[in-house]
Amino acid sequence: MGVSGPDTIQRPPARARKAIVGAIRAAAQPIAEPVVAILLALLVGAVGITLCSGLLAGHKNFDVGLPAAAYLALLGGVASPDGIASTLNYSTPLILAGLGVGLGFKAGLFNIGGRGQFLFGTVGAMAVATAVGVSQSSYITVPLALLAGAAFGAAAGFIPGLLKATSGAHEVVTTIMLNYVFVFVTYWAISGPLSLPNAHQPITADVTNRNAALPIILGQDGHAGILLALVAVPIIWFLLYRTTLGFEIRSAGANPDAARYGGMRTNRLIVLTMSIAGLMSGLAGATVLMGVVHQIEPGYDTTVGFDAITVALLGRSNPVGILFSGLLLGAMRAGSQTMQVQAGVPAELVDALQAIILVFLVVNALRHWLDRRAARRGSTPAVDGGAAQAAEAVA
Amino acid sequence: MSSIPQALDALPILGILFQLLGYVLANLSVMSQTTVAVAVPITLAALCGVMCERSGVVNIGIEGIMLTAAFVGWMVGVGASAALGVGTPLPFFGVTLPLLLGLAAAILVGMAVALLHAWLAISVKVDQIISGTIINIGAAGITGYLYTLIASQAPTSAGSFAQYKVPDQVADLPLVGWLINAVLSQGPIGLSTIVIVIFLQVMLFRSRWGLRTRAAGEHPRAAETVGIDVIWLRYRNVVMSGALAALGGAWLSMEQTNGFNANMSAGRGFIGLAAMIVGRWTPLGAFGAALLFASATGLGTSLAIKPPTGDLGQLMAHVPGEFWEALPYIITIVVLAGVIGRSIAPAADGRPYERESAT
Numbered sequence: 001m002g003v004s005g006p007d008t009i010q011r012p013p014a015r016a017r018k019a020i021v022g023a024i025r026a027a028a029q030p031i032a033e034p035v036v037a038i039l040l041a042l043l044v045g046a047v048g049i050t051l052c053s054g055l056l057a058g059h060k061n062f063d064v065g066l067p068a069a070a071y072l073a074l075l076g077g078v079a080s081p082d083g084i085a086s087t088l089n090y091s092t093p094l095i096l097a098g099l100g101v102g103l104g105f106k107a108g109l110f111n112i113g114g115r116g117q118f119l120f121g122t123v124g125a126m127a128v129a130t131a132v133g134v135s136q137s138s139y140i141t142v143p144l145a146l147l148a149g150a151a152f153g154a155a156a157g158f159i160p161g162l163l164k165a166t167s168g169a170h171e172v173v174t175t176i177m178l179n180y181v182f183v184f185v186t187y188w189a190i191s192g193p194l195s196l197p198n199a200h201q202p203i204t205a206d207v208t209n210r211n212a213a214l215p216i217i218l219g220q221d222g223h224a225g226i227l228l229a230l231v232a233v234p235i236i237w238f239l240l241y242r243t244t245l246g247f248e249i250r251s252a253g254a255n256p257d258a259a260r261y262g263g264m265r266t267n268r269l270i271v272l273t274m275s276i277a278g279l280m281s282g283l284a285g286a287t288v289l290m291g292v293v294h295q296i297e298p299g300y301d302t303t304v305g306f307d308a309i310t311v312a313l314l315g316r317s318n319p320v321g322i323l324f325s326g327l328l329l330g331a332m333r334a335g336s337q338t339m340q341v342q343a344g345v346p347a348e349l350v351d352a353l354q355a356i357i358l359v360f361l362v363v364n365a366l367r368h369w370l371d372r373r374a375a376r377r378g379s380t381p382a383v384d385g386g387a388a389q390a391a392e393a394v395a
Numbered sequence: 396m397s398s399i400p401q402a403l404d405a406l407p408i409l410g411i412l413f414q415l416l417g418y419v420l421a422n423l424s425v426m427s428q429t430t431v432a433v434a435v436p437i438t439l440a441a442l443c444g445v446m447c448e449r450s451g452v453v454n455i456g457i458e459g460i461m462l463t464a465a466f467v468g469w470m471v472g473v474g475a476s477a478a479l480g481v482g483t484p485l486p487f488f489g490v491t492l493p494l495l496l497g498l499a500a501a502i503l504v505g506m507a508v509a510l511l512h513a514w515l516a517i518s519v520k521v522d523q524i525i526s527g528t529i530i531n532i533g534a535a536g537i538t539g540y541l542y543t544l545i546a547s548q549a550p551t552s553a554g555s556f557a558q559y560k561v562p563d564q565v566a567d568l569p570l571v572g573w574l575i576n577a578v579l580s581q582g583p584i585g586l587s588t589i590v591i592v593i594f595l596q597v598m599l600f601r602s603r604w605g606l607r608t609r610a611a612g613e614h615p616r617a618a619e620t621v622g623i624d625v626i627w628l629r630y631r632n633v634v635m636s637g638a639l640a641a642l643g644g645a646w647l648s649m650e651q652t653n654g655f656n657a658n659m660s661a662g663r664g665f666i667g668l669a670a671m672i673v674g675r676w677t678p679l680g681a682f683g684a685a686l687l688f689a690s691a692t693g694l695g696t697s698l699a700i701k702p703p704t705g706d707l708g709q710l711m712a713h714v715p716g717e718f719w720e721a722l723p724y725i726i727t728i729v730v731l732a733g734v735i736g737r738s739i740a741p742a743a744d745g746r747p748y749e750r751e752s753a754t
Contacts, residue, residue, distance in 0.1 A: 052541065056541060112524070163728070163731070163732050166732075169728070169731040169733070177665075177728050180662060180666070181721045184721035185717070192715060309528055310532065313525065348543060349540055351539065352536035352537045354532050355529050355530075355532045358532070362515065
C-alpha cells in the first residue's frame with residue numbers, strides 16, 4: 001500500500017502494522033463475503049452436477065469429473081473474443097438495471113418491477129424507432145430511441161413510487177402487479193400499434209432497418225451499450241455519494257423517520273428514486289432491443305428484472321460492486337451455452353447457482369465462521385460494522 | 396348545464412352494461428366450469444399467502460413453491476410408473492399409485508421449500524422479500540435444469556387425475572343444476588380446494604389456532620406475553636402453507652395437464668398474492684377474488700371465441716384481449732391504492748420477530 005519503501009529493512013512498528021492489516025481487512029471484508037458465497041455456491045453446484053449426472057442423466061455411475069468439465073467449458077466460452085463480446089452484451093442490461101435496483105435498496109425501496117420497466121422501455125425505444133422516418137441518420141434515431149426507452153422505464157417506475165407516496169401502497173406488491181400489466185401492454189403493443197403491417201404473424205420492425213441499432217464496437221456483435229453501462233456507474237456513484245439527493249436517499253434508507261424529521265421530503269424522494277430505478281431498467285431494455293434482439297414478437301420477455309436483484313445484492317448496492325457482479329453474472333450467462341453444448345450440463349445451472357450464491361450471501365456464512373473463530377480465541381470479532389451496515393442497507 | 400342531460404349521457408353506458416350482463420348470463424354455463432378450474436391454483440396460492448401473512452411472514456416465494464411442487468409431482472409420477480407400472484386406475488378420479496406418490500412427493504417438497512423460506516425469514520431474519528426472490532429464482536433454475544436433463548430421455552408421465560362426473564339427475568336439476576355441474580366437475584385437487592377454503596375460513600376466525608395466528612400477525616409482542624410461541628407458530632404456519640401452494644403446483648402438472656413445462660406456474664403464485672390482497676387476507680375473500688380474476692380471463696377467452704353482437708360487440712372489438720388478462724393486476728393495484736375498498740395487511744406482516752432477551 002506504499003507505506004514502506006522497498007529499501008526499508010526495518011519492520012514497521014507493531015501498531016502501524018496492525019493498522020495496515022486492519023485497513024486491508026476492512027477493505028477486503030465487503031469483497032470477501034460475496035467471493036466466499038460464490039465459491040461455496042460453485043462447490044454446491046459441483047456436488048449437484050455430479051449427483052444429477054448419476055441419478056437422472058442416464059450415466060451409469062456418478063461422473064466426478066463432470067463439474068470440472070462444465071466449469072472449464074463455461075470459462076472457455078467466456079475466454080474468447082466472441083465470448084468477451086457476448087459477456088459484455090449480457091452484462092450491459094444487468095449493470096444498468098442493477099444500478100437502479102441498488103439505488104432503490106439505498107433508499108430502502110425494493111424494486112421488483114425491473115421486468116415491467118425493462119419491457120416498457122423496450123416498447124418506448126421500439127415506438128421511436130418505428131415512428132422516426134427510415135431516412136433519418138442513426139445519429140438522431142439511436143439517441144432518441146435510447147431516450148424514449150429511459151423515459152418509458154422512468155414512467156413505469158414513477159407509478160409505484162407515486163402510489164407509495166400518496167397512498168402507502170407497498171412498492172413490492174405494486175411493482176409485482178405492474179410487471180404483469182406491462183407484460184400485457186407489451187404484447188398488445190407488439191401485436192397492435194408496433195406490428196409490421198404486412199407480416200404473417202405479429203412482429204415489429206427490425207431496428208437495423210430503422211437506423212436504430214447500436215453500433216458494434218467489439219468482435220461480431222459486441223454492441224456499444226456497454227459504454228453506456230460504464231458511464232452510468234460513475235454517474236450513479238456521484239449521485240449517491242456526492243450530491244444532496246444522494247445524501248437524502250441514503251438517509252431515507254437508513255432511517256426514514258429521522259430523514260423526515262430532518263426536513264427531507266421523503267415522499268418526493270420515493271417518487272424520484274423509483275423513477276430513476278425505472279429509468280435504468282428501461283434503458284437496459286432499450287440497449288437489449290437495439291443491440292441484441294433488434295426485433296420483438298409477442299411472448300418477448302426478460303429475466304433481467306430479477307437478475308438485477310441478484311446483481312444489486314451481490315454488489316452490496318454499491319455502484320462499483322454492481323459493475324463487477326454484473327460482469328460476473330453476464331460472463332456466467334455468456335458461458336452457459338458453451339457449457340451446455342460441450343459438457344452436456346444444462347444452461348439453467350446459472351439460475352440455480354444464482355439462488356445458491358444468494359442463500360450463502362444472505363446467511364453470511366463467512367461472517368458467522370469468523371465470529372465463531374474470534375469468539376473461540378476470546379477476542380473481538382474480526383468484522384467491523386461496515387459489512388453489517390451494508391447488509392442492513394440491503395434489508 | 397343542468398344535471399338531467401348529464402344523466403342522459405350516461406344512458407348508453409348503462410345500455411352497454413346491460414348488454415354485457417346479458418352476454419355474460421348467456422355464456423355463463425360455458426364459462427363457469429373453466430372459471431372455477433382456472434381459479435383453483437390461484438386460490439391455493441392465495442390461501443398459502445393468507446396463512447403466512449396472517450402470522451406475520453410475507454411470502455412472495457409462492458410461485459417458486461408451486462413450480463417446484465409441479466415438477467417434483469410430475470417427476471416422481473414418471474419414476475414411479477416406470478418402476479411400478481401404471482396399474483389400473485381406481486373408479487374415482489382415475490387414481491393410480493404413481494399419481495398418489497407424485498402428489499405426496501409434491502406436498503412434501505412444497506413444505507420443504509416453505510421450510511427454507513421460514514428459516515431464512517424467521518431465524519436468519521433475512522429480508523423476507525429477498526428470501527422469496529431467492530426461492531423463485533432457485534425454483535426456476537433448478538426445475539429448468541433437471542427438466543432439461545430428464546426431457547432428453549423422453550419420459551412417460553403418470554397421467555393425470557380425472558374429473559368428478561356429476562350425476563345426470565343433479566346436473567339436470569332446473570336452475571341450479573348447471574351451476575352445481577360447473578362447480579363440481581373438477582378433479583380431486585379442485586374439489587378439495589373448495590373444502591379447504593371453508594375449513595380455513597372457519598379455523599382462522601373460530602379456532603384457537605386462528606386467534607393465535609392473527610395475534611402473531613398483528614402484535615407478536617402481545618401474543619408472546621400471553622404465552623404464545625410466536626417463532627414456532629410462524630414456522631408451523633409457513634411450512635403448512637407450503638403444502639397448500641404445493642397442491643396448486645400439483646394441480647398444474649397432475650390435474651390440469653399430465654406433464655411439466657419449464658416455468659409452467661406462469662405467475663400464478665403472484666396472481667395468488669393479488670387474490671389474497673383483494674380478498675383482504677381472508678380465505679373466503681381470496682377465493683372470491685380468485686373467481687373474479689378467473690372470470691376476467693374466462694370472459695376474455697369467451698369474447699375472443701364468440702364475439703357479442705350489437706353495440707357491445709362494436710365496443711368490445713376495440714378492447715384488446717390483453718386488457719382482460721391484465722385486469723386482475725389492475726384491480727389489485729386499485730384496491731391497494733385505496734381508490735375502492737382499501738385493503739390493509741396485518742400490522743406485523745413482514746417484520747421478523749425479535750424475542751426479548753432474558754437477561
